[in-house]
Amino acid sequence: MLKIESLNAAYGRIRVLWDVFLEVNEKEAVGLFGPNGAGKTTLVNCIVGLLRPISGRIIFQDRDITGMETHEIVKLGISLVPQERELFPGMTVEENLRAGANYIPHARARMNEAFDLVFTLFPILKERSRQKVGTMSGGQQRMIAVARALMSFPKLLILDEPSVGLQPSIVSELFSKLREIKDHGVSILLIEQNVKQGLKVVERGYVLENGRIVLQDSSANLMNHGHVKKAYLGL
Incomplete structure (x- = not known):
């Protein structure tokens, strides 16, 4: 589904990634630790079109998406949960959720189905939909x-680092819930520092250090x- 081949990236003159490779298959959960x-978020930014790599390729469902605009990548079927959440605090839960589908034609047409899915996964959000x-x-x-x-x-x-700032029970x-999401046929790329918890969710993993994949x-x-x-x- 997703293939990253010999990816190199930098911010100006500061090199961040060196010949990174990574692959996520259909209905698979993969971790990047x-x-x-280390360059984890930089890699994410390259995948979703927020940063154009120096060289290398990003292939999604047999299509080269390297350097494509973010809104085009999202329409192809890649969705990002950013580290900072980037929600609209003055809007309700329901309004925030609608924002995830409003600008994607196929998702907008299935809005009710999408609400059924996320409220099944996260019942508390249905209870708090007006909050x-x-x-x-x-x-x-x-x-x-x-x-x-x-x-x-x-x-x-x-x-991208979903466990940051959360207490262990919430993590x-x-x-x-990520396991349940995968059971719905969604492939997952989990970017994490919490290796112990992360490895319990994924089938395979990569370790990125100093901009290079050192283990897979x-x-x-x-x-x-x-x-x-x-x-x-810590063992």
Whole structure:
């Protein structure tokens, strides 16, 4: 579904990514792990068209999307849950969710179906549909951000550091929802620093350090890898 081939990226003269490769298959959950400053968000920005890479290719469903405009990429079926959530705090839950589908013709036509899906996944959002988002907890806002991304019926859902700022119990709840989302046929690319929790959700993972992929393997093998255990799991 998604193939990243020999991707190199920079901000001005500051090089961030070197020959990065990554692949996500249909109905698969894949993790990208690494410390702050490793280049994870830069890679996400390249995928969704916010940053044009120096070289390399990004292929989505056999189509080269390298350097395409963000709104075109979203219409193809890639949806992003950004780290900062970027919700509209003065608007209600329902209004925020509608914003996830209003500008995508096929999603707008299936709005009621989309609401059924996200309210099934996140029942509390149905209960709070008239509540202004700015009055809700950080965990609830994160759920809204994920639900809004699902309103466009994406083929690939990218989550950039969804656990940041959340207490452990909320992280566990959120990650359990990711398993349900995958069961609905949505492929997932999870960008995370929380390696221990993240590896429980994905089938495969990549480790990005200093702009380079240094490891790739199944989640089980990564969980038991000496470098991962020492650097990320505290073992």
